[in-house]
Amino acid sequence: MIALTRRELLRKSLLSGAGLFVAFHVPRKAGAVPQPSGKQLPDPNAFVRVAPDETVTVLLAHSEMGQGIWTGLAMLIAEELDCDWSKIRVEHAPAAPVYAHPAFGMQMTGGSTTTWSEFDRYRTAGAMARAMLLRAAAARWKTDAKRLRTENGFVLRGNDRLSYGQLAVAAQAQTPPKSVKLKDRKNWKIIGKPTRRLDTPEKITGKAQFGMDVRFPELRTALVARSPVFGGKVRSFDASKATSIKGVEQVVQVPSGVAVVATNFWSAKLGRDALVIDWDPGPGASVDSGKLLESYRAQAQTKGTVAAQQGDAEEALPHSSKRVVAEYDVPYLAHATMEPLNCAVRLADGHCEIWTGTQFQTMDQMSAARIAGVPQENVSIHTQFLGGGFGRRATPASDFVSEAVHVAKAAGVPVKTVWTREDDIRGGYYRPMFLHRIEVGLDDKGRPFAWKHTIVGQSILAGTPFEQFMVKNGVDSASVEGVVDSPYLESVPARLVTLHSPRLEVPVLWWRSVGNTHTAFAMESMIDELAWAARRDPLDYRSALLADKPRHLRALKTAAEKAGWGKAPPKGRARGLAVHESFGSIIAQAAEVSVDEHKEIHVHKVTCAVDCGTAINPLGVEAQVQGAVAFGLSAVLQSELTLKDGRVEQSNFHDYEVLRLPDMPEVAVHIIESDAKMGGIGEPATAPISAAVANAVYALTKQRLRSLPLRLA
């Protein structure tokens, strides 16, 4: 592991003349003596650099992939440092243990966790830097730091003032304080204020550097021909035509296929097109998604591994006044990040240097070290802006990074592997196909009193290093989240949730909001079906069931009220509701839809109420909710991957369709002030939109659509 010690960091900052570099590291073992108060400084580290030129550089332990932490984490530092916001710069941190995720112990970005997990660490970093600047000023003025105050990048004493830049070098020599007191929230000046993004200037001028944009003179571009069937292997290949193409320098075999290495993308592509490969497809060639769904349907009739149980649902069901049975299914989905995957690798002198946009630095380091045959601390990762992540750049197997290291190793030159859109759509690591079968018994008041729920779909975590933490008693938490912890189920006296996790060659992965993508669809559609079965208004019905859940209730009522629930919608339109908690946040949505003469569904308005605890940057929260709704709507209205004979039938945006601007509804976002524990915001709003739209379509047409994407008969 790379142990960037404080001294090394200070040395580096000295070499660069950078001034104050707060790289405080509280060794875990150093605190062997128990703290009397039980209160400890935030465990690992936080980084902020104050330079003599007045710039304040924030080092980002996580990856910016659109979610806005480039701005949000800087706001946390700035709040406590009291610096001039216009002087803030942000950089991705290198891959090193000191940047490990506070909750997960490895450097990564995912699970909508960055902001809440860094809330204390980054504020503390800012506070410590401020304390050191104050001490430096006190030494300069020969006074007590307690008599000084700070304002917008200056330390003040009466009418005297010293800028942070003037104090930067002297502050660096100060001992970091042993403890700092963070501001009371009523004194916040930055946190909670709508703040525009810091990465806008480079992103609107084309200057922002993504992995795809990495260039240096000796870097070559490689395209890899991968098996058309998952798990297939190369039997033999003929590269003679490929190597005759101008610009193609070599063709090498790697575990995932055959790589064409060229001076530029176009030559590599033409070279790859000219390859003749004999594939051994293996058992994956039998996968047919249509037949697979039917097999899931059959499995759902049988009891799986128990994920949650209370009372005896099977015994109770026959005693219900009314029974409702429904099956919901969702297809495989690709993430289709706008920036196709890519990874540049240079192997030299026992070091492996990587330039890429990744969500999983530590896992990538480990994989690269293994393949390159170098110690992990000799693998450096230069994280570039990510052209979208949505989970795809967080593969436990580090698929695209591992492959790039293999190619660079085989080719013996620095190489950037580039995926085409076709490679991306057909490259696996999909949101898995899932089917839910739910049987609910209602009592004479129309309330559910028996609930039998069977879920069928591939486990994301099985076979990964995360299996030991997140698969308990054969149940992958990512397959059942949103069902086993559903607030509706809590009050159902007899309930049984079981899971079937078939193993298949198709690689699957987390996709924005993970299990909630299908569980929220199933749960919130079912609750709507129950409301109609009980002849109750869907808002009243939910409100009655959620009577003991004040946060859900408030979100639901806010969304309904702002959407005009109870008032007639415009002619030809209807509204549907859904509320779902995921990643620690609660989102309620009211969707307003119409159906045209071609039976196409149009979503006009989505009114969202959001309770994520404290909203650090409301402008960013709004953007994430709008974006998450759009991401979800692609899956609700358009996107679907199918496999036949083990081959993915779609290949690019013409047949794997995603939401475009004309289909974007007006998304109104109402943030509910809440002192609840802070939750995530990147993912939660993707989950309920499917049910909100399906429920609206039902209200309009009385057709209950239980398959995504929604298609009217």
Added chain:
Amino acid sequence: MRLNVNGTERQVDAPDDMPLLWVLRDVLGLTGTKFGCGMAQCGACTVHIEGQAVRSCVLPVSAVGNRMVTTIEGLSSDGSHPVQRAWAEQDVVQCGYCQPGQIMSAAALLAQNPEPTDQEIDLAMAGNICRCGTYQRIREAVRSAASKRRAER
């Protein structure tokens, strides 16, 4: 061959069939123009040719001739084009990868149609995909750039 890019005549050594996108990115090092799909489906590669929005990923460089090519790098040197300013004011970007293409499409639209209706905006921007889902703010930014231009005249 010769290529006029952002007002400068450039000597380019590239095969005739190489798409303009890859000439810009791999030969000239202008990486602001993005690769997204390679078949004119997503708009990430949008540039202007004589002011018209064109998908550079499917245009063979030999077809450009002596027409003027403008990329995001040439739209303004400092982000001061009215469309870029509107993008900043509306806080549009998220991951940012599609935004050069979005901005080039919007700039071409407003150059030809300074007062587009909402429907015309939808139509002109339909070819540019954004997976982060920034569409609502894109719409607002295009409207606001148009109304600013009106006010300035």
